[in-house]
Every structure is written in structure tokens, then in C-alpha cells.
């Protein structure tokens with residue numbers, strides 16, 4: 001039998017039964033006493049009362065689930081698209097508490113009891129739970145690192161430091177820890193307000209009446225009652241399949257249905273919007289192009305144009321070309337994302353439209369703060385523990401690095417913690433770990449970082465070398481080199497020589513390095529979120545300037561390198577930039593492949609996008625696919641390029657063009673094929689001599705007649721159509737002129753020859769005068785002699 005409500009009476013002591021312990025007797029205000037007594041006469045009414053209570057429970061749960069779903073959705077949005085991403089755990093261990101709904105399946109009784117509290121109680125219990133789990137969360141992280149430590153105490157190598165990888169099946173405490181974070185966020189609370197009201201409103205309308213009438217018949221506690229209640233639920237939900245379900249399960253089912261419906265509605269809405277767009281979008285005329293009310297209009301037009309371009313045949317306006325649509329899109333993209341047209345065009349050449357949008361969006365979002373644990377001074381797990389205890393929320397970056405940590409939020413400035421000052425870590429973008437990993441430095445090697453300031457990658461190299469061998473850290477910028485000195489001191493690097501030399505001249509100073517990192521100066525088009533000024537201040541001249549410097553630096557770096565046959569460990573060069581422009585990346589490496597005896601080898605990085613082997617008019621070496629590109633929209637890291645080269649010998653191969661010129665000099669009659677591709681790639685101009693030679697050959701051909709070409713047989717001029725006749729006449733005229741030119745030239749030669757002869761004659765004349773003078777003198781001498 002169910003417990004009866006006691007109106008105004010003192011509580012009766014109960015026995016030690018489970019239910020008696022769990023729940024006190026229900027009590028009601030006295031003024032309701034009479035009504036309730038009347039209304040609690042039939043068992044049917046009591047059943048209905050139970051249903052009402054269950055409904056209440058379900059509503060409360062529903063509300064919780066909605067809250068969690070909204071918070072989760074917000075988090076996912078803010079975390080950006082990281083599905084493919086390497087830094088996946090930017091929003092770590094945050095799960096909507098939806099799975100909690102399954103709990104009652106395993107432990108029915110508990111589930112019912114746990115969620116049968118009133119709304120307020122539920123909130124209170126949650127708050128308590130959160131306070132507990134807030135502590136638990138930090139503790140659990142510590143434990144995680146502790147476990148790693150005990151497992152890997154003998155592990156000193158950062159490449160083997162496989163510690164912090166958090167299992168996918170996150171612990172409960174982690175989930176709850178996140179709930180805590182969610183609750184702390186004030187704005188979420190305000191977002192939820194509306195939702196709560198809605199739910200409460202629903203409650204009122206659904207069960208308000210029954211609640212008033214029957215809420216005192218809460219818990220029967222015997223089996224007969226349970227059976228009845230099932231029946232009652234059947235009545236209520238009208239679904240015989242649901243009869244065995246707990247209210248929580250029903251609530252879950254209901255929520256799922258609601259979510260599906262919302263999803264379907266959203267899809268339908270989008271479809272409708274698209275269809276409308278198809279019908280409505282008209283290419284703007286004249287001033288309409290500039291006349292946009294706001295960014296939303298621009299955005300809508302961009303979407304429309306992309307849609308048209310995606311199915312151009314069907315959706316275009318008949319008299320409009322693809323170029324026109326692209327130009328309109330270019331304008332809108334520049335306006336919407338604040339780029340200059342030059343850079344936007346460059347980006348449009350690199351990415352297909354859909355990917356371009358992803359890239360642009362990702363470039364609007366700042367990348368997560370990441371740091372590298374300095375393995376010379378600490379282990380990543382120890383550092384993580386220390387920082388966690390200071391209120392830093394962090395995680396390993398990903399499985400691909402053993403030293404990187406991503407920071408979600410911090411209560412302390414990361415550049416001023418005792419750990420930072422003691423050199424236990426350095427703040428470094430995730431992407432800047434990649435070139436060093438590709439370089440794979442070894443202990444006791446001689447390594448050069450040609451452009452090292454401020455020393456992030458160089459210090460990473462030194463750490464992997466474990467302070468053995470010699471690391472030359474160079475930079476041409478005197479001021480920036482100071483940062484290298486500072487960082488090296490802080491990080492405890494003692495195997496390094498810091499130099500301040502123009503990298504282009506380094507090979508004249510020092511050679512014979514086992515490995516070289518050339519992290520070249522570049523336009524910075526991969527780090528737009530860090531430096532948005534790049535969006536507007538770059539032009540072709542900047543790119544050309546960078547490319548020329550990069551070409552010179554890469555050749556110089558190769559010249560500094562030991563070749564594979566001389567260096568025990570290989571003679572490797574890693575070329576990297578934080579630009580995504582192929583001109584600064586693949587094209588520079590391709591240039592090096594043509595001008596030095598090097599080959600591309602795999603970077604060893606098993607993620608990222610393959611480099612371009614073809615790009616627009618550039619036909620690059622196929623092995624350029626071995627290079628790697630990294631983008632903010634695919635890896636959630638700065639845009640980056642990494643290529644690894646191995647030097648095979650010190651030979652300097654001639655470029656094809658140089659070979660051709662030499663051949664032409666040796667054999668002027670030889671073939672003179674044009675290689676358009678190379679003429680674009682190579683900077684060196686063709687010597688004038690060869691150009692004149694070619695011109696002369698052409699002239700001779702015209703004069704003598706090109707035997708290789710069939711002459712058209714002409715019977716008479718009358719037989720030719722008008723246009724051709726004129727052409728033939730022109731050719732004849734030109735031919736005559738050429739003859740004249742050649743004749744004149746010959747005459748000029750003759751004139752010159754005659755001039756030369758005249759000079760000779762004059763010279764002879766002078767000599768004759770001299771002879772005559774001498775003769776006169778001789779006569780005088782003879783005369784004097786005779787006199788004597």
C-alpha cells in the first residue's frame with residue numbers, strides 16, 4: 001500500500017525499510033486537506049497522481065537534457081571544425097549529459113529515486129554533485145598523469161613519451177568536470193533562461209491540474225500499485241510499446257523525437273531557402289553590385305553565387321560567363337572577409353570554392369594556445385601536473401607529438417609562471433613542431449638552423465639532440481637574435497653557437513652540416529588569424545621579393561650541407577614556411593631540384609595534405625607530392641609547408657636552359673627548341689648573343705627561303721583571294737626590304753673596310769712624312785759633312 005499523507009500530524013517513526021529511509025512521508029498544506037481527502041478515494045485517482053509525478057520527473061529531466069544539448073552545441077560551434085583536426089581535444093571531455101539517461105536502464109530503482117526530486121531539489125543535488133566533481137576532475141587529471149609517470153619512469157626520450165593520450169572513453173568525473181565549466185559560464189545561464197521558461201510553461205499546462213489534485217499519491221511501494229501504474233501510463237501515452245518503459249526512457253524517446261523533428265524542419269527550411277535562392281538570384285547590374293545593405297546581404301550573395309557556380313550549366317543566367325560570376329564572388333569575398341583582391345585571387349587559385357570558404361572561416365578564428373615541454377628540463381606529464389595545479393586546463397595536442405600541450409583556458413599568464421621562467425616550456429604554435437620532427441635531428445650531429453630567430457624550432461632541435469653535438473642557430477636580424485640568446489639561456493641549451501650572418505652567404509663561411517633547417521622568411525599567408533594585416537598588405541612584388549630570397553637561401557643551405565655520401569646520417573635539409581602560396585613553397589623546392597643535386601624524401605609526417613606537383617602553369621617535379629601542407633581548416637593549426645630534401649652530391653647540375661645556350665654557342669645551326677615552362681621558371685636571362693644569332697637565322701631563312709616549309713604554288717596573283725593577295729604582297733615587300741637591309745649591311749661593311757684602309761693609308765702617309773723628314777735631315781748632315 002502507498003504511504004498516506006499526514007496533514008498537520010506529527011511524523012510517525014518508520015522502520016528501517018529501504019523506502020522509508022529514502023523518502024519521508026509526503027506532506028501537504030492544511031488548506032488542501034479536505035480536498036485531498038476527498039480526492040484520494042479511488043485507486044484510479046492515485047494512479048493518475050503517480051503519472052502526474054512521473055511526468056514532472058520526465059519534464060525535469062527533459063529540461064536538463066535540453067540544457068546540456070544547447071551547451072554542447074555551443075561548445076562544438078566555438079571549438080570550430082576539428083573533425084579531421086589534429087588538435088581534436090580543444091573542447092576536451094565535454095559531453096552532453098545525455099548518456100546519463102541510460103543509467104536507469106541498469107539500475108531502475110535508483111534511477112527513479114534519483115530523478116523523482118522536485119525541480120529545485122534536482123538543481124541542488126546537481127550543484128552538490130558539481131562541487132564534488134569539480135574537485136574530482138582536477139584530481140582525475142592528476143591521477144592520469146600519475147599513471148603515466150609510473151608506467152614510464154624510465155622513459156627519457158621525448159619521442160617515446162607516450163604518456164598523456166587520454167582514452168576515448170572518458171571517465172565520469174571528466175564529464176562532470178565539464179559540467180562544472182559549463183555552469184560557470186554566465187552567458188550560458190542567460191541563454192538557458194528562455195529555454196527554462198519554455199519548459200516550465202509546458203509543465204504548467206500539461207500537468208498543472210492533475211498535480212493540484214493528485215500529487216499527494218506519490219509512491220505506493222507495492223507491486224500491485226506498480227502494475228496499476230503501468231496501465232495508467234499506457235493510458236497517458238497511448239502507446240502500448242511504451243508500457244514497459246520508465247518515465248525517463250519515455251522522456252528520452254520524446255526528446256529524440258523532438259530533436260529529429262527539429263532536424264527535419266531545419267533541413268526542409270534550408271532546402272526551401274536554396275530553392276528560393278535558385279529562383280530568385282539575379283546577377284546584379286551596374287550599381288547593384290556595390291549596393292549592399294549589410295554583411296548579411298553580401299554573405300547571401302556569396303552563397304548564391306557559389307551555388308550557381310556549383311551547377312553552372314543549369315543555374316547560370318544565359319548571357320553570363322563563369323568569369324563574371326567569379327569576379328562578383330571575388331569582390332564579395334574581399335568585402336566580407338576584408339582581403340585585398342590580389343590575395344583573394346591567389347587563395348581562389350589554391351582552393352576549390354567550398355574549401356576556400358572553410359579556409360577563410362578558419363582563418364577568422366584564432367588558433368588554440370599551445371606549448372612545448374622542454375625535454376631538457378622536464379617531462380610533459382610533470383609539466384602538465386604543475387600547470388594543472390596552477391589552474392591551467394590543458395591536454396596533449398595529439399598523438400603525433402610527445403611534447404606538445406594545448407591550453408584551453410588558464411587562470412595564470414602562461415608567459416610568467418614559475419615553470420615558464422625556469423624554462424620548462426616554451427609557447428609555440430603546434431605547426432612549428434612539424435619541421436623539426438621532419439628534420440629528425442640526431443645526437444652528436446652538426447646542425448644548422450639558418451633562420452632561427454626567435455629560436456622556437458632551434459631550441460626544439462637542441463632538446464632532441466639532448467644538448468650534444470653542435471647546433472648553429474643563425475639569423476640575419478641582429479635584434480631578433482637577442483631573443484634566441486634569451487630563450488636558449490632560459491631553456492638550458494648549451495650545445496649551441498649563435499651567429500648573425502646573412503644566410504645567403506653562410507656557405508662561404510661554414511659548410512659540412514649533417515642537417516639544416518631552413519624555416520624561410522615568407523609572406524605569412526598561413527597565419528592570417530595571427531596577423532590579419534597580411535590580408536590587405538601583400539602584393540605580387542612582396543611575393544617576388546620573398547621568392548627570390550627563398551631561392552637564394554635554399555641554394556645556400558644546400559651548399560652548406562654535407563652530401564649523403566659524406567655525412568653519416570644523410571645530409572638532410574628541411575625547407576619550411578608559414579605561407580600557403582605554392583610560389584613560396586613547391587616552386588622554390590622545384591627550383592632547388594633543378595639547380596642542385598638533391599632529391600625529395602618523405603617528411604615522416606603522416607598527416608597533412610600532399611604538396612602540389614602541378615599548379616596552374618607550373619609543371620613541377622612529381623616528387624613534390626612528398627612535401628606536406630597544413631591548413632587551419634583541416635588541422636586547426638597555422639597554415640604551413642614542410643619539404644625534406646637529401647643532398648646527393650656537390651655537383652651543380654646545369655639547367656636545361658644553360659645547356660641549350662651552351663649547345664647553341666657550340667653549334668649555331670643546331671636546333672633551338674623553346675621550353676616555355678623553363679623560361680618562366682629560370683631567372684637567368686638568355687645572353688643577347690644567342691638572341692641575335694636567332695634573329696639572323698630567321699632573316700637568312702627568309703632571304704634564302706625556308707626549305708623546310710612548303711612554298712605555296714602560285715600561278716598568278718589573280719587566282720588568290722583578296723586577303724591572301726595582300727599578304728603575299730606584304731611578304732614580298734618585306735623580303736625586298738630585307739634584301740635591302742642585308743645589302744646595306746654589306747655596304748656598311750665595305751665602308752668600314754674602306755675606312756680601315758684609309759686609316760692605314762693615313763698612317764702610311766705619316767710614316768712617309770717621317771721618312772722624308774729623316775731624309776732631309778740626312779741631306780743636311782751630308783751637307784755639313786761636306787763643308788767640314
Ligand SMILES: C[S@@+](CC[C@H](N)C(=O)[O-])C[C@H]1O[C@@H](n2cnc3c(N)ncnc32)[C@H](O)[C@@H]1O
Nearest residue numbers: 451452453454455456457476477502503519521
Ligand atoms: C620564419 S622566421 C624564423 C622563425 C624561427 N625558425 C623560429 O622557429 O623561431 C624567419 C627568420 O628569417 C630571418 N631572415 C630573413 N632574411 C634572412 C637571411 N637572409 N638570412 C638569415 N635569416 C634571415 C628573419 O629575421 C626571421 O627571423
